[in-house]
Amino acid sequence: MALINPHINFNGNAEEAFNFYKAAFGGEFSNVVRFKDMQNSELPLAENEVNNIMHIALPIGANTLMGNDIPEFMGKVDENENRSKISVSAESKDEADKLFTVLSAGGSVEMPIGDSPWGSYFGMFRDKFGIEWMIEYAG
Incomplete structure (x- = not known):
């Protein structure tokens, strides 16, 4: 049976937010990928975004809280609206x-x-x- 995990989009502050969540829930990140780790010609990033988070995962019990920063070329997420996805493993x-x-x-x-x-x-x-x-x- 598949697992369902929350996934949250951020406007450049995913790392700060996930350190906050880690302080609350404990544990260690199971995965941290920065945009510079995956940068290629199909992913046009501004220099100030290369260290932003492409994927981060914090296991919490049997589930995992995941997130990423949205690159500027994709626009901003409205922090007062839906900015999350349902992730199915x-x-x-x-x-x-x-x-x-x-x-x-x-x-x-x-x-x-x-x-x-x-x-x-x-x-x-x-x-x-x-x-x-x-x-x-x-x-």
């Missing part, structure tokens, strides 16, 4: 494909499911109700 590629196909039907795909630059099988979309989802199989 699938147990297999087949489960990831099924969840992606079923949940994205009638919605809009932001990133088709496939192999990601960070090594997982990943896709992202907004469902027909406006809810944002990320489906991932880490293998």
Whole structure:
């Protein structure tokens, strides 16, 4: 069965926020990836953003709180509106494909499911109700 984890978008202060959450919940980050670690010609970043967080994960019990900074070229997140996604960790590629196909039907795909630059099988979309989802199989 898949796990569902919260994922929060930030406007350049993800690291500060996650250090705050870590102080509250304890534990250690299981993953921290900065934009400079994944920078390529398809990801046009301003120099002041290369150290921002592309992905950060803090295990809390059986679940994981995840987040990232939104690059300036993608716009800002409205901090008073929805700025989170539901992240699903699938147990297999087949489960990831099924969840992606079923949940994205009638919605809009932001990133088709496939192999990601960070090594997982990943896709992202907004469902027909406006809810944002990320489906991932880490293998």
